[in-house]
Amino acid sequence: MISLPEPAHPVDLLRFNTCGSVDDGKSTLIGRLLYDSKSLMEDQLQALERSADITGGGHINLANLTDGLRAEREQGITIDVAYRYFATPHRKFIIADTPGHVQYTRNMVTGASSANLSIVLVDARQGVIEQSRRHTSIASLLRIPHLVVAVNKMDLADWSERRFREIRDEFETFLPRLDIKDVKFIPISALDGDNVVKPSRRMPWYGGPTLLHHLESVHIGSDWNLTGFRLPVQWVNRPENPSDPELHDFRGFSGQIAGGIVRVGQPVIHLPSRLCSRVREIHAADGPVDEAFCPQSVTLVLEDDLDISRGDMLAELDTPPGASAELHAKVCWMHPRPLQKGRKYLLKHTTQTVQAIVTSIENRLDFTDLEPEPAPSELALNDIGEIRLKTSQPLSFDGYASNRLTGSFILIEPGTNATAGAGMLFPPNELVKPEYADFAI
Amino acid sequence: MSTPVSPMQNYHIDHLEYLETEAIHVLREVAAEFERPALLFSGGKDSICLLRLAEKAFRPSAIPMPFLNIDTGHHFPELNAFRDRRAKELGAKLIIRKVEDAIARGIAIPSPGEVSRNRLQIPTLLAAIDEFQFDCCIGGARRDEEKARAKERFFSFRDSFGQWDPKNQRPEIWNLYNTRVNPGESMRAFPLSNWTEMDVWEYIRKEGLEVPSIYFSHPRCCVRRHGQWLPVNHLVPPKKGEQVAELTVRVRTIGDIISTGCVESPAVTVDDILAEIAAARVTERGSRADDKASEAAMEDRKKAGYF
Incomplete structure (x- = not known):
């Protein structure tokens, strides 16, 4: 029996999305990440091989892994957001594979809205096109904290450092107009795997991390908002016919903390009434706690009996909304x-x-x-x-x-x-x- | 406050805590936004996690919705016994609707020679939704199970025929879920959408959850069929020329007794199972014959109203 090593520290979760235009190789990139990080299973490979034999002339198409719907396989496109999961010893990952055609921009917004990081794929032969600007500005608009520009198909651009620099320079002309703080440029070949999981021997001029290494190490600890406590009230918790008599008067306000930290004894303001009270109890997932923070789901009990219902908000007094x-x-x-x-x-x-x-x-x-x-x-x-x-x-x-x-x-x-x-x-x-x-x- | 706070470290949530808060958020949205929700509870590992999350989402209140199970009549007996006991322990109302009864009433019609009850679950489920006027059914499906599921939303809209339209799904942005349905339409909600098989077992370990015995290794008579070990029982008798082998096996995923493959395994604890999954080279549903029917088997069933 193989023993599972206990992680030395809690494993955290990075959510990212991939975007690029049609044929920039998004699905191939995801297939490559899964394949090279050994997250693909034998039956998935067999299914790929089966479809390769039938429709692909014997060539395995990694894109078939994520293009799950019949219409997608028929048309060779991604029509909706597909979610994929993989893990390395350092992190767990959720990928939102979002399509690139103009008419499906809404899916990119969907996939990117919860992401910590966006990968914008650029075809090394084509360089920056309108879609690249569109995807980058959507990532900026959504305030995705981290951006990776993956210059793909370097195999078709003679592994050229000059071409990579041209594309980076072109990006850097419009990046200052956007709100993205952390941008990383990585030259890759999703088809061959260069700089995806393994460093490329064919681009010795590139000294940076591989894409996977960057995904594993980018700092996401501060991506959650820990200033200005906010609790949108989701559900009022009033036990019906409780067997415990102490619960007869229990009235808690449940919700997911949308910002900041809340502590027992802290004054809070109720909106829209603008009446104030103090936090008497905080019930977190595993029972009562002294403090809780974004994005935990909690149930708060207040000192005063205020008229509070779903849709209201409890917030910090010092930094109110x-x-x-x-x-x-x-x-x-x-x-x-x-x-x-x-x-x-x-x-x-x-x-x-x-x-x-x-x-x-x-x-x-x-x-x-x-x-x-x-x-x-x-x-x-x-x-x-x-x-x-x-x-x-x-x-x-x-x-x-x-x-x-x-x-x-x-x-x-x-x-x-x-x-x-x-x-x-x-x-x-x-x-x-x-x-x-x-x-x- | 009783304890002083040390910096940053305390404000970290790990991946299981993230998945937990996300699932609780979805469960509470269902309770708050729907008039007649139900929780689909089979007794399988995913719905066991779902149940624990529901306990956490609503306590000290009881889980504010009934449990619903569609019994194909081909369930593993261990699973049904576990299902009934857990519902009783939680004091929940458990509604069971049987495929057999649906066939008898002409709601579900088997095609000639059709032995599997997999397809027949669909009309049975839709009839139960109609009978109780459920406007939302919460299920334990996960996106990592299957590639059609990988495209489904947390809140999956179903038209008045119970159908899923994969090309016309509502975008889900941030944690804002559009739960609105017109009369006759309904929703399926999947709080475990972002969980993987590994996450489910890690959560079972973390929470110390009890799971049905068939997930752990036990002796069982099996026959080799289509590259899988199928358990021998009254519905799966050995065919002529097939060798019955007594093996030490467990199940990774539980479907019907006629389509659930067993895997040879010495795993007797949750830790053993976690180690086994970490080293596994086939997916969980690789042992489910119902998904192997075609590349789009799951997509087609979901379009017809499947879970």
Whole structure:
């Protein structure tokens, strides 16, 4: 029996997504990562070999590993976000394989929204194209903390350092306009495996890490937001007919901490009432604790009996969120029916759903030069632009740049219930203040 | 506060804690957003984890929804006994709907010579959803199991026929789940979407969860068929010329007794199983004949309303 070594430290999790245009080799890259890190199993290889014999003229197509749906195999494309899992002794990984064709940009937003890191693939022969700029700016818009530009198909570019540098220089002309702090350029060949898991002997001029080594070592410890406590109330926990008489009066507020740290005894403000109380108990997954932090799921019990329901928020007093029914946001439009001024949607923000009306469309991003085009008549499928909205009730929110969870929302089309757009809020104009200014902390 | 806080180290969540908080978040969304949810509980390892997560999500309250199981009549007896006992221990309402009854009532119609109950689970499940007007069923499916599942959402929308439309799925962005359905439509929710087989066993170890005995190695009579060891029983009698071997085996994944392959294994503890998976060279569902039918077997079943 092979013994499993206990990891010396807790194994953490890196979520990343891959993006590039059609034929940039995304699926091949993922297949390569799985294959070379020995995360592929024999029956998966056999299934690949079977399809290679039938349709591939005997050549194994690593892309068939992730292209799971029939239409994808038939058309040789990836039509939806596919999730893949693998692990090394250092980390566990969740990959969102997101397609590159223009019409499926919404899937990239989906796959990237929860990622710590994005890999943008560039074909070494083609260099930077509109899709590269689009994918990079979406990663920036979503505030993905880490970016890797993988210059792929170096085998078809004579393993040329000069070509690699040209592409890097071209990227660096527009990177300063974006909000990405950590960018790494890696020359690879996904087909042959160079610099994916094993260092390439054919590119001795490259002294950096392989892609896998970078994925294993990039620092993600500070990717969660630990400032400004926020708990969107998800579910009110009131035991029905408890056998334990002590639970008759139990009233807890359950939710996933969306920012910061909460401690027993800490004053908190309830929104929208702006009434204050203190935390009496914190119940975490394994029972009562003295403190809890983002992104743990907890149930809080307060000192005072406030009227609190789903959709409300409990927040820190020192660094409160803003509150407003007038919202200013960037949205990515995901529905064939365009967003237009005057249209009404349902807006889901944290745990509450309200009605919203589009009051103006300020601009639309042009991916050819990354400049905003002012006052467009509408935002079509896969467009990104700035809009203003008015909601039926004020929201308690933060700017997306400071908190991804309390600064984001989705728009739902009434009737069809389709998820039509993803929004990222600008910082609030005004922060909330407690109802009673003389409240003693 | 009773204990002083030391810096950073305390604010780290490891991968299991991450998967746990994500799953609890999904379970609470179901409880809060749906009127008549149900939790699909088979007694298998994934639904055992699901149950523990539900206990954690809602305590000190009880799990605020009934359990539902579709009994094919071809389940391993050990599994059903375990299922019934766990539901009783938790004081939960366990609803069982049988494929046999669905066949008798003409809800599920076997094709000539069809022995497997796998396909017939679909109309049985849909009839149960209709009977109780469930608007959301929580399942323990994981994306790493199979490549059609790899494309499915946490909240998987089903039309009024229970069908999954893989080309027209709702995007899921951040942790904002669009759970809205019109009357007659429903949702399947999969809190374990991001878990792997290894994560499930690590969680079983961490939580000290009890699992049915057939996951651990035991002696069993098997026959070799289509490259697998199938357990011999009244539905799988040895065919002419087949040698019955008494082996020390366990199951990695539990389906019906006619399609679940056993693997030879000396693993008698959860630690043994973890070590075995770490060294495994075939996937979990490599031992399930129902998935081997074709490249798109799972995709086709899900489109028809499968779990």
